[in-house]
Amino acid sequence: MSLPITIAAPFRHTRREQLKKNEIVYYLAFERGWMNIEQANHLLVRAKEEGLISYEADMIRPLFDVMSIEIPIGFKPNASVFHKYDPQEELIHRIAKELSIPLTTVVAEMNTIISKEFEGHIRPEGAVVILAKRNGVDFSDLLPALRENILKND
Numbered sequence: 001m002s003l004p005i006t007i008a009a010p011f012r013h014t015r016r017e018q019l020k021k022n023e024i025v026y027y028l029a030f031e032r033g034w035m036n037i038e039q040a041n042h043l044l045v046r047a048k049e050e051g052l053i054s055y056e057a058d059m060i061r062p063l064f065d066v067m068s069i070e071i072p073i074g075f076k077p078n079a080s081v082f083h084k085y086d087p088q089e090e091l092i093h094r095i096a097k098e099l100s101i102p103l104t105t106v107v108a109e110m111n112t113i114i115s116k117e118f119e120g121h122i123r124p125e126g127a128v129v130i131l132a133k134r135n136g137v138d139f140s141d142l143l144p145a146l147r148e149n150i151l152k153n154d
Contacts, residue, residue, distance in 0.1 A: 006034070006077040007047050008069040011062055018059040034077055043081060087145035091128050095137050106131070125150050
């Protein structure tokens with residue numbers, strides 16, 4: 001949720017519906033001091049990939065209602081805004097935590113499902129869901145993101 005808040009902040013602060021790229025970078029890097037220029041540019045690339053912004057000529061427009069985003073007092077984005085959310089990785093971590101086993105063991109079991117049980121004819125997302133189901137680990141909240149991940153990578 002930190003990425004939408006970070007993107008919404010300059011638009012809410014300036015009360016404008018669109019801003020130039022350099023205005024957003026200036027806001028993030030200099031006005032707020034949340035990140036350096038390179039990180040601010042990377043953040044805009046991530047926001048575009050996530051479908052949060054669109055470029056119209058030299059202007060950037062948010063693709064969500066910035067007024068519906070609550071920006072907490074003293075908000076400062078953490079490093080997670082620079083990393084792409086991976087539902088597969090989230091489920092691997094969840095399985096490891098619930099079973100109290102190392103991540104490497106979960107990945108090894110997932111790879112065994114892929115190679116031995118399905119002879120390579122299943123995606124890692126499917127294998128990790130099978131592994132979670134076998135071990136009684138809830139994954140229902142991650143299904144839409146896993147499905148979207150598969151569709152994006154096809």
